[in-house]
Amino acid sequence: MAPRTRKDARRAEIVRAALEAIAERGYRGASLASVAERVGLTQQGLLHYFPTKDDLLVAVLAERDQWDSAxxxxxxxxxxxxxxxxxxxxxxxxxxxxxxxxxxxxxxxxxxxxxxxxxxxxxxxxxxxxxxxxxxxxxxxxxxxxxxxxxxxxxxxxxxxxxxxxxxxxxxxxxxxxxxxxxxxxxxxx
Structure with a gap:
């Protein structure tokens, strides 16, 4: 397995923050701005990692499935x-x-x-x-x-x-x- 890059680590941090925001407010209520704020980024900075909110949602779901799969x-x-x-x-x-x-x-x-x-x-x-x-x-x-x-x-x-x-x-x-x-x-x- 390849070592995690800083970008991978940052993406993982964003996914965790998005999961928290969605848990609190639902998908429609969780804004990209609120997720960005949780990880110390601007919304534009977050879009560098996930170009759309839908891309971030799919990453959250995929991460959740990874936790459940052995x-x-x-x-x-x-x-x-x-x-x-x-x-x-x-x-x-x-x-x-x-x-x-x-x-x-x-x-x-x-x-x-x-x-x-x-x-x-x-x-x-x-x-x-x-x-x-x-x-x-x-x-x-x-x-x-x-x-x-x-x-x-x-x-x-x-x-x-x-x-x-x-x-x-x-x-x-x-x-x-x-x-x-x-x-x-x-x-x-x-």
């Missing part, structure tokens, strides 16, 4: 359960993702193509991993293609419920209960 790990039940538990420790990231996902359902939202492609890829990867682990049928009788969108829906739906009422919704416990329904309980130990 290369070669697939989407095994135990890793998904661990990801849900990890998300409990980073409510700002979960809030940003959830806010952007909700906003992206509108036709003109710049993140709509990103989320559409992301969900297509995630469902396919989950189905492939489930097939590798369970074959053509999960213990519940569902096919991997039937289970994959359900896993995504439960993960994202639990995030919304947890963000709205964290005292009432134990996201990690509820996800483990769903895995039990699917017959794909997380493995314990290695």
């Amino acid at each position: 290369p070669g790990s697939g989407w095994r039940a135990d890793l998904l359960a661990a990801l849900v538990e990890y998300n409990v420790m980073r409510p700002g990231v979960v809030q940003t993702f959830s806010a952007l996902l909700g906003e992206s359902v509108t036709e003109d939202h710049p993140a709509r193509p990103y989320f559409t492609l992301r969900y297509t890829r995630v469902r396919a990867e989950m189905a492939r991993s489930l097939r590798g682990e369970y074959g053509e049928r999960l213990p519940s009788g569902l096919t991997p293609e039937q289970a994959a969108p359900l896993l995504v829906a439960v993960m994202d739906g639990l995030q919304y419920q947890w963000l709205l009422d964290p005292e009432a919704v134990d996201m990690a416990e509820a996800f483990r209960a769903f895995l039990t329904l699917l017959g794909t309980e997380p493995r314990t130990g290695s």
